[in-house]
Amino acid sequence: MNAVEQVQQMIKDALQQAIQQAQLVEDASALNIQLSQPKDKANGDYASNVAMQLTKLAQKPPRAIAEAIVANLATEGTDIEKVDIAGPGFLNITVRKDFLADVVEAALAQGEKFGQSTAGAGEKVQVEFVSANPTGDLHLGHARGASVGDSLCNVLAAAGYDVSREYYINDAGNQINNLAYSLEARYKQALGQEAEMPEDGYNGQDIIDIAKKLADEFGTTILDKPEEERFAFFREHGLKLELDKLKTDLANFRVDFDVWYSETSLYNNGKIDVALTKLKENGHVFEEDGATWFRSTTFGDDKDRVLIKKDGSFTYLTPDIAYHEDKINRGFTKLINIWGADHHGYIPRMKAAIEALGYNRDTLEVEVIQMVQLYKDGEKFKMSKRTGNAVTMRELVEEVGLDAVRYFFVKTAGDSHMDFDLDLAVSQSNENPVYYAQYAYARIASILRQATEQGFEASTANLDLLGAEKEIDVLKKVGDFPTVIAEAAKHRTPHRIATYIQELAAAFHSFYNAEKVLDATNKERTEARLALITAVRITLANALRLIGVAAPEKM
RNA sequence: GUCUCCGUAGCUCAGCUGGAUAGAGCAAUGCCCUUCUAAGGCAUCGGUCGCAGGUUCGAAUCCUGCCGGGGACGCCA
Structure with a gap:
């Protein structure tokens, strides 16, 4: 306990004793006495509203209660200098300032550790954030998520939690196929050939850059290979280069993850089957319309969810369920996911899955980060991965500066919508x-x-x-x-x-x-x-x- | 239509588990550099806390209903 906390505790103890002494309640030790710091220094260093809170219990008006407390308050030999009764019944407490010197000594002695505490009691917490698909550049929303997530991890660690920061790599599923096809088209274009982008392709500049890099290295040889081999080539290289880029960009953003967790690994090591089997055994799975469903409505979701599609492939949810069970199996007692607001609707089904697997649904905590609305030239600036006109995290940092970007994104509460005026951020960066x-x-x-x-x-x-x-x-x-x-x-x-x-x-x-x-x-x-x-x-x-x-x- | 987040000063946002005249930065106005960096300080101006009810000794904060804005409602991820 630091000097400030000690003083606060001392005041609380003294108040509690006085309340007991004054016989205002039967058992004062059951009270949770709160102290606040008045905005106006004229109202003392600390204030307590306990007299007002006790009006019901003690059956007396608040000022009478306050007077009874003060009359019974033992201040002799304590750091309490004086206590005033003010307003409707506030106890305004002024303390001797001597103890504040301890603060300086503590800061000097503790150095980099000053501010840390054991409040978290070493609880094993895992924080998953960013987790953007490796199919394009990180944009504004990811930058906000990265700022908030990384800072939260730092804060948790400083408060005595055992934190692990994790990035879930969506390296399975349709979007990776699209990545491969998009890359193949760009590859051909890089070699001067005619090629059309797939309908759901990724039009980002990063794919063009990666294609050019690969074309310089491998030339036309790849295009002569059979379709299956070509696909594997573009899938593998596309993934690797996209991932390298993500890691570099995040490292440059001063964000380092402890674990990069591959979705594909869940397919390969059988953990998806294990989770599915468990859901089935617990009686939460049914077949309908040729698909396999999770009866998530049992746990408060508004509709049931498909686990295995008609074509036999998994939905996004299925490996994600296995992933979350794996987190729990790794010993984390609290899973904090930081998601963009566009995934908000996904929360009930994920919590349902955790409950269906036999765990407490509150093990999972989702912090929703609201969207960032970019403004440029006084107008809304729409960004889209699809059309490729997104403002990337990298560009933002180049224009505004890393410190300003990190600060800007973490200074507002994550659940509040945010307008980012690009012109202002750039032109008035000094302000x-x-x-x-x-x-x-x-x-x-x-x-x-x-x-x-x-x-x-x-x-x-x-x-x-x-x-x-x-x-x-x-x-x-x-x-x-x-x-x-x-x-x-x-x-x-x-x-x-x-x-x-x-x-x-x-x-x-x-x-x-x-x-x-x-x-x-x-x-x-x-x-x-x-x-x-x-x-x-x-x-x-x-x-x-x-x-x-x-x-x-x-x- | 259902669910969800938001609505506080001209602008961007704080406001801790409800508490005393609602705060900061930017913008506006006026002062302060022979003195440790004026990217600073001091002061002034500026708000029916979206609206209407309710709970409470007390509501920006909790509940309900409206209004306005964002987001989500896929066998996409």
Whole structure:
């Protein structure tokens, strides 16, 4: 438990004791006392609404309850400085600021680990995200999913979960056949031959590039081979090159997966049959119209789903069911899937499948990422993999910059729709909020460099000299960091890290303008402030790392 | 038509399990660089929290119904 949490716990304990003492309820230990941080500093450091919550139980008006609590509150020898009753019955608690010095010491001592906690208790969590088909370039939606997914993983790991990040490769099914046929057509075109693209072909530039590469290497020899061999050639090479490209693009986006899981492997190792058999044995499968169905309506789905089509092939769902059972078999107790909103309707059937296999449906948690609407020249910019005019993730990064893109996508809640004005992002990139945080970091780095030149050294010896209003504001923000991470992990809301970064940077900028750090006439205070801003530097660096944004030493 | 997500300042978005006069950035206006990076700070302007009911001591937050927008409703993936 960090210093801030200790103080909060102490307050909660004291309140609980006072409530018991005042005999407002029979058993105060059963109460879940909550503290909030008032927006207005005039209302103290912490506030509790417990007096209002107890109106029913205690059968008294809230202010009377509040007064009874205060009368019985033991503050002697604690960090509680004073307690006021305000408004309808809020308890406004002001604490001594001494404990905040511990925050600086903790940040300095823990360094890169500052902010981490054991809140997740080592729970084995698997996060599957992006998982785009290897048939084209990653686009805007994938970029948002990658930003949110990667940041969520970082946050979970920092909060003490055992996280594995995974990419499910859809390397089986129709779309791969289309890939092969599309590639063959582009291959012929690359060799100057007439060739028509298949009707459902992939028209992306990436296929053209890959075809050219292959044509340069293999020439016309491939085209003389029998159809089956040609198909296998284009399928295999297309997949490999598409996958290589995906991996490179994601690595350049600062996203690294622990596992790349092949759908085809499920066909080869019999896991699909195992899952199917289990569903059958559990009585959730039936035959109709020449197809094999999963009675998902038993588990709340709005219609039953086909598992094996009339032609004997599997639907997309079938290997996906086997895949999810395999995840559970690998020991994960929580499966978090990050899906685009266009797959929203798929959730009930997947949860149904998990339940039908005998597991708790809540083992699977799906975080839906809403669509990104791109605007260009003041108009909606439609993207389509099919027609090939998509704005790719790569292009976006080239135009806007990686830090800005990652920040932009993670700063809003995933379930909110998002408008991305490309012109604005490009033309006013210097006004992107990400620079605000990075600038704070660079400013600190600059001060620290000059401090060294002037012979100062950060010191925790005189932290009691920190007491100016802006210093306290910064200290409080730094102290919040571990709690912010734990909450963001618990609620799967990595965007809270971005919000926190803005707040911390704002607190620092404000402090910077109000107080001078380097002061040759006051060595003690200078070195205490150096310790303070070093704590901010550490916190900013750790927070930015969580969302995959760089912390520049200079700007 | 059914399901689902969203609707908060001119724009883009926060608002934690309901809590005290609803916040930030951008835009607009006015100040602040002989002082550690002005990609900054301070201040002002700006909102019937889509609408109407309901639950509650208390609702932007929970429930219902409308209105508006996105998405999904395949033996595609």
